[in-house]
Each structure stands twice: as C-alpha cells, then as structure tokens.
Amino acid sequence: MIEAFHFILSLSIIFALVIGIVRFKNIDSSYYPLIYNAAFAFTIEILVQIFMAGGHINALEISLNLFSFIDFFLFAWLFHNWGLFSRNRKTFIYLVGGFFVAWLVTIFITGGITSPDYLFRIIYSFALIFFSVSTFNKVVVNDRGSIFKNPKFWICIGIIIFYAFFILVCVARYSLFKYHVSRIFRVRLQEIGTYSNLLVNLLYAVAILWIPRKKNFTTLF
C-alpha cells in the first residue's frame, strides 16, 4: 500500500513533463535537456514499477544504472547550454567522456550492470551539486531581474536539495544493505528519497513555467 503511494508521488514529474510538452515549441532551446530529462524520469518511474511488480530485479537494476548516466548526461548538457563549461564543446565532451568511463569502472567494481551502482550515483550527484552551486552563484551575482522568475534559480535549488538527500540515501544504502536490513527499513529509507523527489518535481514544474520564450531573431530580415 505504502509502495503504491510512493509510486503515485514519484509520478509527480508528470506536471513538469506536461508543462514542458505544452511549451516545448515556444521556449528557449537551451532548456530542452530538462524536458528530455523529465520524459526519461517519467518513463523510468513506470518501468521500475513494472519490473518490481513482475519481480524482474535484474532489468530494474539495469534500467536504474542506465538512467544514472542519462540523468548525468542530460543535466551536464543543460549546464553546458547555460555556459558553465565556458561554452567549450570540447570540455563538455571530455567531461561526459570522463563520467562515462567512471560509470563503466564503477559498474565493474560494484559487480556488473545488474547490481545497484551506488558509487556512480554518489559521484555524479556531487558533480551535479557543484555545477548547480556554480550556476546558482552566477545567477545571484549577474541576474538583474527578479530571481524568483529565473528558471535557473529553481532548477539549481531543485538539484542541490534533491541530490544532497540522494547522496545521503545512497550512502545509507551502500553501507547498510550488506547487513540484511528489514524490508520496512528499506521502505522508510526510500521515503526520504520520495519526498525530496516530490519537492524537486514541483520545483522543476515551476522552473519550466518560467523558462523564457524563444527570441524571434529572424523577423527582421
């Protein structure tokens, strides 16, 4: 029952996704990775539920491990679009390449793609928090309008909050699960992630609402 409730809460990403789809053609294209991410997150939530219900633990772990890298890639792309890596395509490619290697290595270390790769999840969460803090500082220093209407502000806050708690949950799981903790403990631990996920999904929805419209640069000629 409680797991069904968690599943419903995890689907709250649909708000961000629907707003994103409705506004897709009119928004600044640099924000597209966020919409793609919302679509991936929504798909993965459903897949996880299906795999769990069917008892396909391997498929579940594979999809979660793949999503970890996709999640990192899409957010890194978003930050690249915002000029975090000096708008240098090479730096972005090297960074993604480096994290891909890290993903492969951590998968190998943690026992293959069918085992939960908490190590990579912790590493990429730290990276995303650092990217967000840098962007957040940039927004605070350079933004001359209302900061509440700046989607970058909401997205960065969402990432910082969600991934900070995600690290805590992952560290707890990584260090405790080898001791065969009870099912109810796992569910309770999952709750922390679920509520921070709900908060961040709502923040993304607000952020997508504030994404500026595309500038029409071609009307004059």
Add this chain to the structure above:
Amino acid sequence: MDTTEKELYNSLLIVVGVVGIILLYFIITIIRYQRRSLKLHKEKIQAEIDTLEKERRRIASDLHDELGPLLSAVKLQINSLNTTDPSDEELIGKSSTHLDSIIRKLREISNNLMPNTLVRKGLQKAITEFIENNKHAYGLEIRFICEQDIHLNQHKEINLYRIIQEILHNTVKHAQASLLIIKIVTEGNRLLLMTADNGKGFDYFAKVKDNPGLGLRNLQSRAEVMGGELTCQSESGKGTTFTIEIPL
C-alpha cells in the same frame, strides 16, 4: 523495524533535517543578499545615468544658447566690415564660411548630446530624424519600422534613444554592414526594440568574457535601469541582432 534499525533511522532523519535546515538557511540568506545588492546596483546605475544625462543637457544647452549666438554675432560683425581690398574681402568670405561650419557643427554636437526633437516631439520622431541625419553619412542603409504610437516616460525615451545611438555607432564602427534594421513593437505590456544588421558579426560570449567594452556595457546598463532585458545574437558572418524587451 527492530530497535537498532529504529535508532539508525532516527539518526538518519536527524541528519536529513539538519542538512535541510542548512540548505534552507543558505538559500534564504542568498536571496536576501541578492535582492539588496540588486536594489543598490540599480540605484547606482540610475544615479550614473541621471548625472550623465544632466551633464549632457547642460553642455548641449551651453553650446546652443551661449556659444551659438556669440558665434552668430561674430559672423555678423565680420560681414559688416567695410573694405575695398580684394584680399581682405576674400579673407572675410573665408572666415564667414568657417564660422558657418563651426555654427553648424556646434548645432550637430548639441543635438547629439540632447536632441530637441526627443524632448519636444517624442521618441519616434527623434529616431526618424537621427536616422535621416545619419543615413548618408556612413554609407549604411537604415530602415526604421514602428507601426504603433509609442508613449513612454521621458527617462525610458532617452534610454531607448541612447541605445539606438549606441547600436548605430557600433554597427558603423565594427560591423561592416550595408543594412541596419531597427524595429519597435509593443506586445501587451512590453515593448520590444529589435535591431539587426547584415555585418560580419562577432562572438558575443567571448567578447563579454574578454572585455565587453563600454558600448555593450552601456546597452546592458540602460536596459537594466528600465527593468528590461537585453539579448544579443551574433555569429561570425551572420550579422548581429539585439533584442531589448522592456516592461511598459
């Protein structure tokens, strides 16, 4: 959950709570400082622009009202000289012509500093006049499109006029363009000023990162004090487009 798990879970919840409180405090503090610094920044820019405009107005008025009549009087006096010597007549003629050009140049400078048309007839007429005056001077075709009546307060009109002046000067100086289009439209409660040239373009982000230059900074500051937003799109060989969006 057994007792150990309960204790562990409670400790974890405390950690989550502490992290949450720190994050919340961090975010609230940053927002407060950002708002305070934003207010100070806007006041500073507004004061700078006000001082600049006041000084321009004073210099324009001094040139037009004091030096202008004085030079006209000198010209009158020179022309009233009575001489039969042809070399003196030639000298008087030359001096008179020089005085005419000085008076004309003085009017131009005075008008550039604070256009009378802008003060008396408003933004649209002032831009049209400015474009007419500059059309042939630089070998650049300038098209001005404004199909609606624009009514703004004088501060905004002056700022928009200066922005257009700056963009035109930048286009002439750097863009090597043959066409510049300036368009003003109002959409709901916002005004859009868009300019586009077909010049050589530049890497906006590299320029801003290296040294944005006084011109670009001026554009940014004037857009900011109007509560607006400046967007620039430019690529090598693809011209430059500026969009300034200001609330009405």
